[in-house]
Amino acid sequence: MTDVLVVGAGPTGLTMAAELRRHGLTPRLIDRAPAPATTSRALVVQPRTLEIFDDMGVAGDALERGRVVDGFTGVFPGREPVRLRFGVDVSNSDELDTAYPQPLMLSQDHTEALLAEHLERLEVTIERGVALEAYREVGDGVVATLRHAGGRVEEAGARWIIGCDGAHSAVREGAGIPFDGVTYHDEFIMADARLEWELPDGQLYVFPGNGILAAWSMPGARRFRVFGNVPPGEGDPSLADFQRLLDERLPVPAKIVEASWVSRYRLHRRGVPRYRAGHAFLAGDAAHIHSPVGAQGMNTGIQDAYNLAWKLALVAAGATEDLLDTYDAERHPVGAALLRTTDRAFGVVLSESHLAHLVRGHVAPHLMPALLNRPRFQKLVLGVISQLKIGYPKSPLSRESGRWDGGPRPGARAWDGPVRADGVQRLHEALRGPRHVALIFAADSPAEPLLRSAKELENRYGSRLAARVVRVIGKGGAGGLADPDGVLHRRYDAEAGTVYVVRPDGHVGYRGRDLEGAEADLAARLAGVA
Known part of the structure; x- marks a missing residue:
């Protein structure tokens, strides 16, 4: 019998399988898609995730494939840009000192590729085109019904099953765990584009104003991921749609020269009340989905996996089952706090209330530059975004x-x-x-x-x-x-x-x-x- 059946081969599932193997367990990793995705929304690998990649032995590969960004820049109409430098502004911070102080721009499909190569070195196979139809608890484990791409149905036993299978998780459904939340009215459009403008590469740019607009540096000269909120619409946006968005919201002239990928998608905020049900666990988007504010989603899922894998290995080696309860005790508060903070930030940016318009149009352009120039506020922002300050002070293991x-x-x-x-x-x-x-x-x-x-x-x-x-x-x-x-x-x-x-x-x-x-x-x- 397999030690752990991991369902879903995105960043969370790939990390989960790799960590389980590194800790001495035998994982089986399946994914319903016949091939890896070639596009993705997630782009930022945060400093804490790079530390995890270092422990796993893949940080060097990630740095070679991605682009380190050295600053976060807010561009306000009629004002000088305000820059928050990653790593430099907090170099005297005991808590935030790290070998990886700067976020890495590495799209999710490339992150998945390097993790898949890591799994290959660990001799773990990714079984693609295999879907979980159902599972049931049986004694000290589970029996899962798997359907292969050719139609073959298989009954597979495992001691534990982990749902890393996203917002429509079959593991979550089988566990009977609710996934409550809301769908936002606005949609997002996104493009990987080459821009002609006066702003330099190597930065994360945000343009506060009416709605969300951001441009984040990607590998390659003048290449940025551009995204912003728009009213609901039909079909993928055109380059003309993006150009209009830039013309309306940018305080500097910019032209999209070309785009390799454009997309439209809805945003949701949903979370589960618990991360475990018997021998089943949830991680990543199967447990929490939210707005892209702060670029936290993929990183949070990877850290879910990093938290759970070693605990499963110790229980398999003889530790008491109580250890597994600490996964929910530690990671559920992190996911719940993330949902609250991103929802509040998203609400302020998109609200049509008179107060929100006043804050965006008059208060933010004056207040934010002053705050971003204060070292204490810089450390607070960078500590949250980098995820270096995430901890478990109330855990029974502390x-x-x-x-x-x-x-x-x-x-x-x-x-x-x-x-x-x-x-x-x-x-x-x-x-x-x-x-x-x-x-x-x-x-x-x-x-x-x-x-x-x-x-x-x-x-x-x-x-x-x-x-x-x-x-x-x-x-x-x-x-x-x-x-x-x-x-x-x-x-x-x-x-x-x-x-x-x-x-x-x-x-x-x-x-x-x-x-x-x-x-x-x-x-x-x-x-x-x-």
Whole structure:
């Protein structure tokens, strides 16, 4: 019997299958479409997703195929453009420091292609032209009815089934989970186009005003994805439709020279009340769909997969089933918050109320430039958009002991920073791999006893745990990391004996002031795991 049946081979399903395989499980990945999609709406790979790709081993491939953008620029009528620079404006932020500070423009079809190639290297086959017709719970798993493209019907067993099959999810329907929400009145039109205008490449441009209009840099000279809201209509838009949109809403002259793809689509806001039903789980668009404000959708689905895969692997290895309940506890609030914030932003932009017109026409052109020039507001915006600040502080997996004045709280993404060791220059490089990592801080105290303790922990938990001693002085030593300037000790509010346990998805699971507390946490966290 297959460990996990993954339904849907979009970015979420591809990531799910790859992560399940990396954690030692045997996934089966099916998709009803006979071939990969050649067009897509999703374009932006956010910094947190690039960190995930780094852990998976595909970040380099993504960077080679996409285009890094260095800034977000608001262009207001009659005013100088206001630019928010990715990575530079928050370079002194402990929480937002990352090896990947800038978003990557890589269309969804290209993202899917590199993930499919990654799966091929992992020897996982994508079964295309295979549709899920129904499934039923049977004992400790499910039995799914699959229909192949030629008409053959198959009964397939799996311990778990995961719906990564989009807004019309067959897994969600089979689980009886509602998908409530609304459909917006306005539609969107979109084009991948080459523009002639005065604005430089390498930016994400937004043009506040009546409605939505944006142009985001793509790979290639003068190439942008242009999109905006329009009243409902029929059929795909023409280039003349796009040119009229630009003429009406742009404060600078622009001409569409050519377009390789044009599309019209409706927007919805829908979400599920829970992400799990028995042996079935939902991820990505099967669990949440929303407006494109903030370019969060594809990235959120990938992070759903990154959160769930390691938990399924630990349960398969002997951990208690309660661990799987934390998937809903952690990811459902993230999806619900995303629906709320994008809906509010979308509502303000599209509302026809007198107040909304006043805000768009008079308040925003004066207020937004002032806000975007404030470092605190910059960090707030970039932290949300980059998804680096997503955390699970209320998760049952988030624990701590002792008193703390700073540092990443349990549930937060582990903060990155410079280290020195053989082949390692940043902390996140030492966190790579499908395992927990215990960071044991030595400060200025002798590290040898802690190095011995780290080795004992690794011997106790085998491949499930790596233990690293972080020293302020000297070379890292066997199993150690050097923190010569004390940056990590300061960021982590660490003293001699402080221990952080970092989960396989890079989030802090536990922090405490002594090794004994960490040992107790690890014993509970990995109880029963072979």
